[in-house]
Amino acid sequence: MQLDKVIDQVAHLDTGARALWFEGRWHTWGEVNALGDGVIALLDQAGVPEDQSIGIALRNDPLCVAVMLAAFRARRPTLTFSPLLPDAALAEDVRNNKPAVLVALATDWERPGLVDAVRDVGAAGIRAGDVSTLVPTTEYRRHAPHYTVASGTAATMLTSGTTGSPKRVSVTLDGLAHAVHSATRHHEGERADAPVRLRDATSIIDLPLFNITSYLDVAMTAAAGRRICLMRRFEPRAWAEAVRDHRVVVSLLVPTAMKMVLDTDIPKEWLQSLRVVRSGSAPLEPQLAEAFEEKYGVPVIVSYGATEFSGALTGLTMADRRAWGTSKRGSVGRPHPGVELRIVDPENGHDVEPGAVGVLLARAPQIAGAQQGEWTRTNDLARIDADGFVFIEGRVDDVIIRGGFKVDPRSVAATLRQHPDVVDAAVIALPDERLGQVPGAAVVLTAGKRDQQEAALQAELQAWVRSHLAPYAVPVVIRPVPALPRTATMKIAQAALAELLRR
Template structure:
């Protein structure tokens, strides 16, 4: 049973009083969710937005937005995700580029973009009670789309402008099946998924769709914060939860008592690499194993990672690895000319999986550099597309990040390439400080550059280092190198102080 058919089954058969989404400590039932699904579906029908049409959803982590997602998928339409986390001008540009026949969003999200969006199609406003009204515009002529597409989603855009990826029904169904997110003997279960990742990111989308597919209840948190998350774990006693590395670090820094998290056996962590020392510290502190995963929007989820059994057997010797390929996936490393390399040789990572748009028979080259050890474990060593070329010298940002994070005052560092007329590009960096670090920012910058000079080649030393309260991040919590470059440019444009 595919995800569209599964959602149709739930809408037909789930009891009206069965809990489905907890939000702000209040449960939405299947009856309430079904009502809003009906509201959205009828509004699309009245506008002539039929099956296979592309529907832009400005998705927020709210129950009525889950209902809108279900309405689009269950009726055979195509979800086109739009991020409300963007500034209005950028969202308006995204809507224009998406070219969907209709855009659905909350009143607040549409306030700054409704006029621009109306020029491109119908704008439907979805309020917090799930009522739908026409905000502006008329249905647009839907642009051509790839047949069989279920979701069109932007990549994270950490190294450049995000690109829209077409996720087919086959890919989505394959990802859910391979990870066990399928219906059991019962229509619904009492198990709970705690979701804190934005639905506009593949991690958040997959978590919501996976929970619905398996019939689990969902605890929806708008944005990660330690106390709401820990409270949800205490109330519902799940055995597993998902956190990005920044959230794992926040739980440790907050000193959450171990007994509050006592039900958890594992934390899954994706979207960006989790430092092995962070995962190990969490495990030693709480006895909860951190299972890293590797995937991409293009694969509709994870294709490799750690399992509980792998962690038990291999963690002590393989900490830092991204794990092994999952059942329906295969990995290999190739040279620039496509020739497969041997164990421990670094090259371009390629993936063959049913979750790929190309299908299970074709290898797909990723933008990651990697090696595979003799035991089949994947080690990500960098990215093929983020090297900074400074006057002909190639610099891998990871080398600079490791050097900066080796300083005791630095909690996390990020590096990007700033275009330079003479050299092509120069590396620039920003750092977050360890909590409680009492340092003078200007003096620390001088110290960090000296620290890098002592460890790196001269051309690898960053041209500029900023000390920031928080590193700029994408909705998936990855550091945004695009925004980092903008931050550096803004700082350089500031007038010098006396």
Template sequence: MGIRDRLSSLVREAPAETEAIEHDETWYSWGWVRTVAAATAKHLEAAGLGPASRIGIVLESRPEHVAVLLAVLGTGRCVVTLSPLQPAARLAADIARSDLPVVIAGPEIFTRDGVLEAAVAGGLALQANPSGEITGRGGAPAPDAATATGVAIEMLTSGTTGPPKRVRLTDRQLDSSLVSSASTPKNGRLLSRSVSLVATPLVHIGGLWGVLASLYAGRRLALMPKFELAGWVSAVERHRLRASGLVPAALRTVLDANVPAEKLSSLQVVTSGTAACPPELADEFQRRYGIRVLMTYGATEFAGAVAGWTLPLHERWWSGKAGSAGRAFPGVELRITGDDGAELPAGRTGRLEVRTAQSAAGDWTRTSDLAWIDEDGFVWIKGRADDTIVRGGFKVQPETVKNVLETHPAVREAAVAGLPDERLGAVPVAVVELAPGRDFPGEAELKALCRQQLTPYEVPKHIVAVDELPRTPSMKVSRVELLDQVRAALED
């Protein structure tokens, strides 16, 4: 059964009183979900937005947003994800650029400067309220709005195969991803009593895929807006979870907090994706709690993970393969190519390419990751071919941060690089060269400027002022010397 048919069946047939979604330790029933989904569909039908219509959702990790997601996908429409993490101006620009006939968002989102105006300028604005009520906020869809036949989700990538861009995930891709991950309903049952915990934002492929996979398998869903230690531990204890996902930064948080082992005694495995997990961190977690950490590798373009560790693989191979991202999942092929595109032999480092039914074209897709594959088929990620910074699983483009800093009149030129960080993997840091005759406005003022225009994870952790940026003989900014300058400033 495809994802759309499965979600439609759940909305129609799940017993009304059965628990569906937990949020803030409160359960929302399938009856509540059905009511929200029906109200959403009614508004879309009244607006003439039938199957294949593109429906923009400013997707928050809340029960009403999951119900809206079910309504859109279960009725053959296309979800266009919009990030609530963006500052108002960027969100408004994203809405305008996406040419959407309708935008659905929570009440707080529509209070942000320019967001409601951007939504109604091109289409209809619908408000998804915490009560579950769907209300109109004005506007009307254009009669010639573009459709997306066969496309389930349009989503911004996080930059694995290049600079972030909006990609189209087809029905075929999502169905292939669910099959390869074995997230299929057991024995044809509609619902299961097991619980899946999703603590990654829905606007990230990890969170969205986690929600869809859980619903597809009929599991109850425990939803957290983001990872928060006390809430995560409480959910593991309450639901006696056997598996949970944690990014490397969250693994480190659990260890640093010295969470008592008995609180996590139900866990058999932890999966870790979105950012490379250091093997020593995984080993420390296993020593402390007796829980194996299974790494995965994937990207938005592939509608989820394409390689990783399973428990049997980990038990057999981890001692000799620690640090690998695992093996290709069923139906996935991996290869390494050089600058000329020719395939390299086992053990040689080059660009990782992926071929899978989970990709749009079903042909080889060249990623921005450097890697090598050993003779046993295990893939080893060695970094990136570009300068993208991966901060706790979220990818930051240095050029985006640099451009914002250079709008300040005191900044002549800025440069941004990733400073290694034990908890997050890397954090963006900036060095600014001051304009002639200008004083350093201070780190706080420049960070405030960044917060106005960037998402929280893009704001530099540290900003240092220098007379001149360090440069290579070719006059490019030297990122090595740049990081040295930041470290020196932090030591003063």
């Protein structure tokens, strides 16, 4: 599969057809193509070489989607920037990465320091939405040390920043093409090789575009000929209205979003078009999936992937669900075609017995930076059962070693969430001079318990954990918070959580 050619074919099948819905308006393929092609034309006029990346401040806006798709079609590499950064941090990120071009919405160009940063690195500034001129005071300087990439690079993307500051990973067109095709073949079988066409189907994209999940969803949706329903951000009622109004059949809900839908008590009839909900990006508690399925009657299937993998490596399918029912609850499915997995002992690197927990290794053409035939060691603990289903059991660096005893933070958090006064919880390792590490927890309480004295609350919850788990798993600190700190993709921001618990 040549992803750039497939997207180009889809984009020109019927330029009058609806391509993208945003805030009450449909944009046609012709409109989307014209905007993106205008940006590429400006690059050519400025003489920007093809190995220098197009920086994009990726807001969830049709203008940014148009540039993303045009870059795919033109085989131009992109360099993603998060507009959610504070003004000074965004300007610093531009200075550090030195894009040849920065494309941004008009509102971002008004942010203090951004024009100066773009000018300092000798980049051309393009105001998305008005591509007839470059942003005043900035022009492309050919001999400046701009960000360059290897041939075939599609994008240099930000990771989610779950455990610290987001990092950048370069993904290739071939890697993305493999990820798209193998995921499609995994779920749709031979239909993955069907002729290019426009489909009467719409996909919702509501996670930030600079995240690999949304970036890949844009590529997959376009390549499949489906329409895009773009939302600025996830909001449960707006998502449900989009499902209802566009008759969406398959939709993504990360675990936090799924809980928000349940808590908002969305009417069941609004979701009657849904045939399946996909989940991923963060661990999904089986109890949450069960609650969603019980309320809405929609099966939940889970996938496993990361930015470094150019998307997903494994996934449950509806065929699996029909064959196995809920007996594989908690699994992230089986490997996609072309993906190989192994489980090894974290100490000696030897393969473990079937069903045993160890470090997950993967080998696939879509893994960023991997040499052909090379196994990539992930940071995830996992097991593979006798039927080939993968279960993620935590992260290698998440395991808390308390005086020689191993504590699973996910298990402790799940135990805290079972307490009737706890709405949500997260557990991380805190440094300790005597024991090395100890568990610490943050909890979100029910409305009626938020005024409870902190010392009494901590003692009560510690006793609760002690009654369910080994004594060494009991958190030494349990602090109530209004909300758990999360990244833009709704994962727990562990660095921010650690800071909360240190106070």
